[in-house]
Amino acid sequence: MTPTEKPSGAPFANFDSIPWDKARKLVRRLQMRIAKARKSGKICKVKALQWTLTHSFYAKALAVKRITSNKGKNTPGVDRVTLNTPGKKMKMVLSLRRRGYKPLPLRRVYIPKVNGAKRPLGIPTMKDRSMQALYLMALEPVAEVTADPNSYGFRRHRRCADAIEQCFRALAIKTASVWILEGDIVSCFDNISHQWMLENIPLDKHMLRLWLEAGVMDGRKLFPTSRGTPQGGIISPTLANMVLDGLESAAKSAVKKKGSKVNVIRYADDFVITGNDQEILGKVKKAVTEFLEPRGLSLHPGKTRITHINEGFTFLSQNFRKYSGKLLIKPGKEAIKSYLSRAKSIIRYLCNRDLATLVRRLNTLSRGWGNYHRHIVAGQTFARLDSIIFHTLFRRMCKMHSKKGKYWVYRKYWGSELSPIFRVSNRRDGLYYSLVRLCSLGIRRHIKVKGEAIPFLPEHFAYFERRRASECLR
Numbered sequence: 072m073t074p075t076e077k078p079s080g081a082p083f084a085n086f087d088s089i090p091w092d093k094a095r096k097l098v099r100r101l102q103m104r105i106a107k108a109r110k111s112g113k114i115c116k117v118k119a120l121q122w123t124l125t126h127s128f129y130a131k132a133l134a135v136k137r138i139t140s141n142k143g144k145n146t147p148g149v150d151r152v153t154l155n156t157p158g159k160k161m162k163m164v165l166s167l168r169r170r171g172y173k174p175l176p177l178r179r180v181y182i183p184k185v186n187g188a189k190r191p192l193g194i195p196t197m198k199d200r201s202m203q204a205l206y207l208m209a210l211e212p213v214a215e216v217t218a219d220p221n222s223y224g225f226r227r228h229r230r231c232a233d234a235i236e237q238c239f240r241a242l243a244i245k246t247a248s249v250w251i252l253e254g255d256i257v258s259c260f261d262n263i264s265h266q267w268m269l270e271n272i273p274l275d276k277h278m279l280r281l282w283l284e285a286g287v288m289d290g291r292k293l294f295p296t297s298r299g300t301p302q303g304g305i306i307s308p309t310l311a312n313m314v315l316d317g318l319e320s321a322a323k324s325a326v327k328k329k330g331s332k333v334n335v336i337r338y339a340d341d342f343v344i345t346g347n348d349q350e351i352l353g354k355v356k357k358a359v360t361e362f363l364e365p366r367g368l369s370l371h372p373g374k375t376r377i378t379h380i381n382e383g384f385t386f387l388s389q390n391f392r393k394y395s396g397k398l399l400i401k402p403g404k405e406a407i408k409s410y411l412s413r414a415k416s417i418i419r420y421l422c423n424r425d426l427a428t429l430v431r432r433l434n435t436l437s438r439g440w441g442n443y444h445r446h447i448v449a450g451q452t453f454a455r456l457d458s459i460i461f462h463t464l465f466r467r468m469c470k471m472h473s474k475k476g477k478y479w480v481y482r483k484y485w486g487s488e489l490s491p492i493f494r495v496s497n498r499r500d501g502l503y504y505s506l507v508r509l510c511s512l513g514i515r516r517h518i519k520v521k522g523e524a525i526p527f528l529p530e531h532f533a534y535f536e537r538r539r540a541s542e543c544l545r
Contacts, residue, residue: 082128086164091133093129094132101127102211103528105213105527106527117213121209125206131164131205132164135163143194146194148175148177150196163197174202174282177194177285177301177304178193179192179193180194191302193302195304207305207306210306215525218313219315219316219337220523222316222319223336224339225311234337236518242398248380249347250346250348251378252355253376254341259339259340260302260307260340261298262369265297271313272310272314283296298367317362319337321359322344322359333345343386344359356377380392381393388406400448402444407456410436410456411459414460417429422464423471426504427497429495430495431504445513446516456509493506
């Protein structure tokens with residue numbers, strides 16, 4: 072098929088000529104109707120609207136556009152097929168049909184974790200990813216309406232900073248809870264009950280069953296999947312979120328005593344629960360265990376513990392602890408150790424090869440790590456890490472220029488003593504690259520999203536637009 076030839080059955084000549092603004096507007100309107108119907112309890116109408124959305128050409132086109140625009144667009148499944156041309160993308164849009172669809176097994180890959188273990192990921196094929204993205208559009212409005220107010224993982228317009236700010240609100244005041252239940256679920260994604268999901272997830276049961284039972288190819292061996300939802304599937308985070316929705320109400324209903332100060336903050340499968348004393352949290356822990364049991368999940372006996380706020384605890388790579396009655400949130404030790412390890416490995420690997428690439432890599436790392444931790448008490452940590460990076464680079468530069476003096480090295484790469492910023496020039500483009508210091512990012516308080524705000528309901532559109540505008544101005 073030539074680039075100008077119109078595919079059979081396609082309303083547009085090629086993939087790039089699709090009016091994307093119109094497509095997003097029409098799909099968003101359907102999603103808004105699904106959310107309104109679910110909030111009103113009209114289950115039959117929700118199913119009808121979901122069917123309409125999943126059979127819409129524009130929704131199919133947006134699904135393909137999503138999976139060919141993200142970081143995994145060049146990562147194939149077991150069929151080794153990628154969608155790298157507009158013609159292939161349009162053919163994929165036209166092939167997304169429920170009738171006759173059968174997913175291929177997932178391709179098993181492993182990524183290293185911080186503790187040295189490996190996390191298994193299941194990579195679907197491009198067609199399976201497209202189908203999951205299509206049905207996710209129909210499921211997401213329902214998931215947002217039924218979600219827990221203080222659930223922040225894998226949801227639109229919510230992130231880690233919101234969960235951390237909610238922890239601050241629950242623990243900062245003098246009369247706040249002093250005991251914390253740190254929850255850890257054993258292999259959450261791998262152990263979810265298929266039967267529970269098929270009975271409770273408001274999605275096409277036939278399609279959901281196909282994805283859950285697709286199997287996994289590890290090397291050349293095919294392994295059946297009788298439990299869990301694969302990490303790596305585009306719809307898996309939303310499914311896992313919906314499995315855990317209701318945990319907040321289950322924990323609070325376990326304690327009827329007034330003034331118990333039970334607060335639940337959850338990010339995906341990580342959560343903390345506050346309580347006024349250990350006895351209350353013991354009851355809450357039992358209620359959470361009973362909540363997880365029918366879903367095929369359980370709490371990790373070694374990692375689930377009750378901690379006093381004066382001893383401190385770590386949640387989302389942040390350390391929460393009260394010092395003389397004042398709550399301070401600082402970057403966790405493991406997060407600092409991981410940052411320094413990655414920074415030093417970049418310096419060690421690129422110092423004698425390409426200094427411009429070294430600066431770019433360090434800047435990417437520092438901006439990402441610093442922007443994540445800039446909403447807490449991180450000023451001293453930023454200054455200390457900047458000092459460590461400076462001394463590491465200085466020693467490397469002195470070693471590279473062993474015949475020159477230290478002052479010569481300092482003047483060449485850091486210039487003035489008034490603004491000691493590591494700068495290098497690139498011979499290829501003639502540009503100078505300056506190293507970003509963590510202290511230059513500054514500390515800025517994060518404004519938490521409203522727990523009851525739902526991005527698919529029209530009454531909250533203006534609120535999210537204001538948040539988006541304010542974040543762009545920062």
